[in-house]
Amino acid sequence: MKYSEQLKKLGTETAFAVSALARAWAEKGNEVYPFHLGDFNLPTPNNIVEATLKGIKDGKTGYCPSEGIMPLREALAYDVGSKRNVTYGPENVSVQPGGKPTIGKFIASIMNPGDEVLYPNPGYPIYESQIEYQRGVAIPYGYIANSKGFEIDIDLLKASISDKTIAIIYNNYQNPISAESSVKEMEAIAQLAIENDLWVLADDAYYEIIYEGNSKSIVSIPGMKERTVILYTFSKKFAMTGWRVGGAIGPEKIIKHISKLNVNAESCTTHFIQDAMVEALNGDQSGPEFLLNTLRERRNATVNGLNAINDINVTSPRSTFYVFPNVTKIMRAKGFSDVEELQFGALKNANVSFCTRDHFGRPNKDESDYFIRFAYSGIKVEDINEGMAKLKEYFES
Ligand SMILES: Cc1ncc(COP(=O)(O)O)c(C=O)c1O
Numbered sequence: 453m454k455y456s457e458q459l460k461k462l463g464t465e466t467a468f469a470v471s472a473l474a475r476a477w478a479e480k481g482n483e484v485y486p487f488h489l490g491d492f493n494l495p496t497p498n499n500i501v502e503a504t505l506k507g508i509k510d511g512k513t514g515y516c517p518s519e520g521i522m523p524l525r526e527a528l529a530y531d532v533g534s535k536r537n538v539t540y541g542p543e544n545v546s547v548q549p550g551g552k553p554t555i556g557k558f559i560a561s562i563m564n565p566g567d568e569v570l571y572p573n574p575g576y577p578i579y580e581s582q583i584e585y586q587r588g589v590a591i592p593y594g595y596i597a598n599s600k601g602f603e604i605d606i607d608l609l610k611a612s613i614s615d616k617t618i619a620i621i622y623n624n625y626q627n628p629i630s631a632e633s634s635v636k637e638m639e640a641i642a643q644l645a646i647e648n649d650l651w652v653l654a655d656d657a658y659y660e661i662i663y664e665g666n667s668k669s670i671v672s673i674p675g676m677k678e679r680t681v682i683l684y685t686f687s688k689k690f691a692m693t694g695w696r697v698g699g700a701i702g703p704e705k706i707i708k709h710i711s712k713l714n715v716n717a718e719s720c721t722t723h724f725i726q727d728a729m730v731e732a733l734n735g736d737q738s739g740p741e742f743l744l745n746t747l748r749e750r751r752n753a754t755v756n757g758l759n760a761i762n763d764i765n766v767t768s769p770r771s772t773f774y775v776f777p778n779v780t781k782i783m784r785a786k787g788f789s790d791v792e793e794l795q796f797g798a799l800k801n802a803n804v805s806f807c808t809r810d811h812f813g814r815p816n817k818d819e820s821d822y823f824i825r826f827a828y829s830g831i832k833v834e835d836i837n838e839g840m841a842k843l844k845e846y847f848e849s
Pocket residue numbers: 490550551552553576623626627655657685686687688693697698
């Protein structure tokens with residue numbers, strides 16, 4: 453018996469391996485401060501839970517349309533469109549079992565073998581994995597540190613476009629580095645996409661996890677709606693990562709292809725969950741408001757805790773639930789040359805668990821600094837403060 457050679461091209465989310473490590477350490481009787489995974493220790497809002505139970509009782513338990521139920525497609529078209537100043541109808545929406553499936557289905561809808569797709573690195577690891585698994589060429593673009601956090605290396609992005617490039621994957625409000633584009637930067641990316649006739653996957657997983665100011669979307673820029681697919685997910689805004697529901701929103705033709713891929717992959721997204729998502733979008737919004745306020749407090753505690761450590765200096769991100777400090781000086785002081793040494797050392801000496809830059813794509817050629825990522829969505833303020841105090845002791849020792 454044989455296995456597919458193509459599997460060698462398939463990557464994974466190595467952040468899950470860090471969870472396994474943290475769990476093993478906890479099982480030995482240690483109290484772990486979990487900053488590794490972008491998951492929640494907060495419940496899904498009750499109105500959504502109630503609507504789900506009602507859907508089950510009402511018999512919404514069979515197959516339903518592969519593209520999604522009409523009330524949810526209508527609700528998503530309105531919600532996503534009105535928050536971005538564009539008009540969508542249900543024909544622009546394909547409901548998905550989570551945010552992640554949109555990545556692979558977008559690529560499957562547009563890419564032929566050998567085509568090049570630009571993707572952020574560091575970035576969500578599934579982009580690289582799906583491009584390469586589906587026989588494309590993954591071309592990374594990076595970020596440059598600035599006084600507000602990070603900005604896209606636009607010169608590199610521009611220089612990386614060739615006659616084989618077909619798409620840019622763009623994750624504003626970025627995982628893992630929380631980068632947020634200026635208007636100028638967003639316009640520069642749009643201009644490159646338009647001039648080179650490229651598709652854009654706008655990964656908006658954190659579009660509504662924003663603490664100050666308003667979110668901006670590349671799809672609002674003239675000429676972009678017709679070439680952009682938005683990745684929408686309910687996972688982050690409503691603390692429902694395990695429910696697996698989201699959507700692809702974009703031009704009707706590509707959305708039809710994506711829905712055909714739904715038929716082949718999962719038939720449909722669970723009917724009673726779709727039913728409840730109409731309530732999530734149109735019902736009481738005190739749940740997501742509470743969530744955002746809670747996350748803001750956690751962000752403040754995490755940023756303050758990190759900045760209290762010698763040789764760490766981070767700006768406070770306005771979005772996502774990640775902080776991405778540069779730990780190069782700490783690495784040097786400890787004599788480490790692999791950031792994994794720092795990750796394991798922090799777990800063993802301070803019970804603090806986090807991911808490193810290496811969990812978010814192969815480091816780019818010119819990278820010399822070391823970074824680690826703290827996710828604060830699954831840890832309460834008291835534990836953040838305790839964990840950070842322990843980390844300070846270890847990092848400064
Ligand atoms: C940038 C980004 N895109 C997509 C996803 C996938 O979201 P979901 O869990 O809804 O599939 C994540 C999840 O962490 C993410 O960080």
